[in-house]
Structures are given as C-alpha cells and as structure tokens.
Amino acid sequence: xxxxxxxxxxxxxxxxxxxxxxxxxxxxxxxxxxxxxxxxxxxxxxxxxxxxxxxxxxxxxxxxxxxxxxxxxxxxxxxxxxxxxxxxxxxxxxxxxxxxxxxxxxxxxxxxxxxxxxxxxxxxxxxxxxxxxxxxxxxxxxxxxxxxxxxxxxxxxxxxxxxxxxxxxxxxxxxxxxxxxxxxxxxxxxxxxxxxxxxxxxxxxxxxxxxxxxxxxxxxxxxxxxxxxxxxxxxxxxxxxxxxxxxxxxxxxxxxxxxxxxxxxxxxxxxxxxxxxxxxxxxxxxxxxxxxxxxxxxxxxxxx
Ligand code: GDP
Ligand code: MG
Numbered sequence: 001x002x003x004x005x006x007x008x009x010x011x012x013x014x015x016x017x018x019x020x021x022x023x024x025x026x027x028x029x030x031x032x033x034x035x036x037x038x039x040x041x042x043x044x045x046x047x048x049x050x051x052x053x054x055x056x057x058x059x060x061x062x063x064x065x066x067x068x069x070x071x072x073x074x075x076x077x078x079x080x081x082x083x084x085x086x087x088x089x090x091x092x093x094x095x096x097x098x099x100x101x102x103x104x105x106x107x108x109x110x111x112x113x114x115x116x117x118x119x120x121x122x123x124x125x126x127x128x129x130x131x132x133x134x135x136x137x138x139x140x141x142x143x144x145x146x147x148x149x150x151x152x153x154x155x156x157x158x159x160x161x162x163x164x165x166x167x168x169x170x171x172x173x174x175x176x177x178x179x180x181x182x183x184x185x186x187x188x189x190x191x192x193x194x195x196x197x198x199x200x201x202x203x204x205x206x207x208x209x210x211x212x213x214x215x216x217x218x219x220x221x222x223x224x225x226x227x228x229x230x231x232x233x234x235x236x237x238x239x240x241x242x243x244x245x246x247x248x249x250x251x252x253x254x255x256x257x258x259x260x261x262x263x264x265x266x267x268x269x270x271x272x273x274x275x276x277x278x279x280x281x282x283x284x285x286x287x288x289x290x291x292x293x294x295x296x297x298x299x300x301x302x303x304x
Pocket of ligand 2: 025026027038039046047067068069
C-alpha cells in the first residue's frame with residue numbers, strides 16, 4: 001500500500017453544523033461542498049440523518065456533519081432526530097452554530113448552546129445566516145449572550161444561499177482546525193449512498209408538494225435500485241412512500257393520481273441528472289399507522 005505524503009502542518013477535523021430547524025444548515029453544507037448532498041426545502045425538519053460531507057484541499061480536510069434541526073420534539077421520531085443532532089457534538093472538533101438572521105437569536109438558541117456546553121468545551125463558531133434577507137441584527141448582543149455560556153471562536157455573517165462570506169467562514173474554521181490526518185480519501189464526498197440519495201430526492205419533492213402534517217409523517221424507502229432487466233440502459237428505481245394515515249395516502253396520490261405523478265416526474269428529472277442515466281421511477285404509497293411514534297418503524301426506515 002502506498003502511504004500518502006501529507007505535510008506536517010496539514011489540518012483536519014470534524015465540524016458539526018447545528019441549529020434550529022430551517023436556519024439553512026443543509027444549504028450551507030451543499031454550498032461549501034459545491035454539490036447537493038443534503039436535500040433542502042422551505043419547511044422545517046427536512047433533514048433526518050446526520051449527513052457527512054468532506055471538503056478536501058491541499059492543506060486541509062474538513063469533515064462537515066449536517067444535522068437535523070434541534071427543536072422541542074412532540075413525538076418519538078422528533079426525539080430521535082434531536083438526539084442524533086446533539087450526538088454529532090460528541091466527536092466534533094468545532095461546532096458551527098447557525099442562526100437565521102431574519103428570525104434572530106432566541107431563548108431556544110441559548111438553551112441549545114447551554115445544553116451542548118454543559119458537557120463540552122469544543123470551539124464554537126457562530127454563523128449568522130440569511131443576511132441577504134436581514135443584515136441589521138444586533139451581533140454584539142448575541143455575542144454577549146453566548147459569552148455568558150461559552151467562548152466564541154468567531155462570528156461570521158453569511159448567506160448560504162448566495163455564498164456570501166463563505167470564504168471568511170472557511171478561513172475562521174481553518175484558523176482553529178487542529179493539525180491532523182486525512183480522515184477520508186481525497187475524493188470521498190459524502191456517506192449518503194446512491195439508493196439513499198434517490199430516497200431523499202423523492203422525499204424532497206414530496207415535502208415540497210404537500211402541506212400540513214404529511215411531510216413530517218412520511219418516509220421514503222427505496223426497494224429496488226438496479227438496471228432494468230429487459231433494458232440495462234435504463235435504471236429502475238422503485239420506492240415506497242410511507243404515510244401514517246389513510247387520509248394522507250389519498251393526499252399523496254391526489255386527484256386522479258395527479259400529485260404522485262408530479263412528485264415522481266420532478267424526482268425522476270433530478271435523479272436522471274444526478275446519476276446521468278435514464279431512470280424508470282416507480283412510486284407506491286403504503287400506510288403504516290402512526291409509524292413515526294413507533295421505534296420499530298423509525299429504525300426500519302433508517303432513523304435512529
Ligand atoms: P435546515 O433545516 O437548517 O437544513 O435549512 P435548509 O438548508 O433546508 O434551508 C431552509 C430554507 O432556508 C430553504 O428554503 C432555503 O432555501 C432557505 N435558506 C437557506 N439559506 C439561506 C440564505 O442564506 N438566504 C435565504 N434567503 N434563504 C436561505
Ligand atoms: Mg437540513
């Protein structure tokens with residue numbers, strides 16, 4: 001085996017991206033990597049897994065961990081998602097805490113930071129996101145509130161959507177990143193596998209096209225992911241959309257199947273681009289009564 005030569009001053013580390021739902025964590029991850037590894041919607045609680053994304057350059061390797069938004073859970077799935085977000089701070093070298101400048105910094109943010117820093121002194125960087133919407137937020141006051149709990153490595157005002165100040169943010173991260181090895185191969189991008197990418201893209205389109213509780217109470221499981229038997233040039237993806245009640249099934253399917261067709265078409269178009277292949281996408285809707293309250297199903301669908 002060839003040992004890779006890396007300079008003595010090579011820096012590396014794990015950065016947990018944390019914050020309340022919808023502040024722009026996944027948007028930031030995608031923008032920093034220049035690739036869509038996490039799905040994004042205008043609705044809270046889109047991210048359900050910790051998602052690893054690696055930014056590798058000549059002098060550093062940053063392993064970002066995108067996390068589910070931290071909120072007050074109202075059911076078992078929510079509880080598990082919040083736990084998984086906090087658990088990302090266990091092995092992080094830096095915690096990157098995001099707030100949405102349009103919504104400000106509130107008591108929930110304080111509570112989250114307090115909870116993390118009751119057990120840890122991992123360096124904290126605060127990113128104030130969405131400054132394209134509101135840039136006159138009172139940074140000094142926020143800084144004072146955080147310093148009452150823990151030190152802050154840096155505060156950077158960014159727009160993850162537009163890419164504003166992301167170079168500054170990276171600079172601040174690199175400043176406090178420890179010396180270390182390449183944890184992942186140079187060209188390793190993410191731990192999200194191909195079948196999971198397909199499931200997530202379908203879930204993204206589902207969340208975007210449905211309202212009320214359906215997005216929060218659905219899951220997508222890819223059952224088939226292989227070249228079509230009678231035409232290997234076409235890739236066959238069959239997925240089950242799991243809903244929690246029969247009324248939700250009717251909503252997902254829509255009048256004369258219109259809604260599920262629309263979800264399928266937009267998912268297929270994006271998946272064909274991602275995988276650079278023609279795709280035959282088959283979607284089925286299944287009812288698993290109140291699955292999001294039951295550990296058995298939550299585990300079976302890959303959230304733990
Ligand atoms: P997450 O739940 O924290 O991962 O947030 P997402 O990345 O899913 O983003 C939630 C919503 O905020 C989406 O509609 C994004 O397009 C939007 N968003 C994220 N970053 C920005 C930003 O810098 N500016 C604006 N205007 N919107 C943003
Ligand atoms: Mg997210």
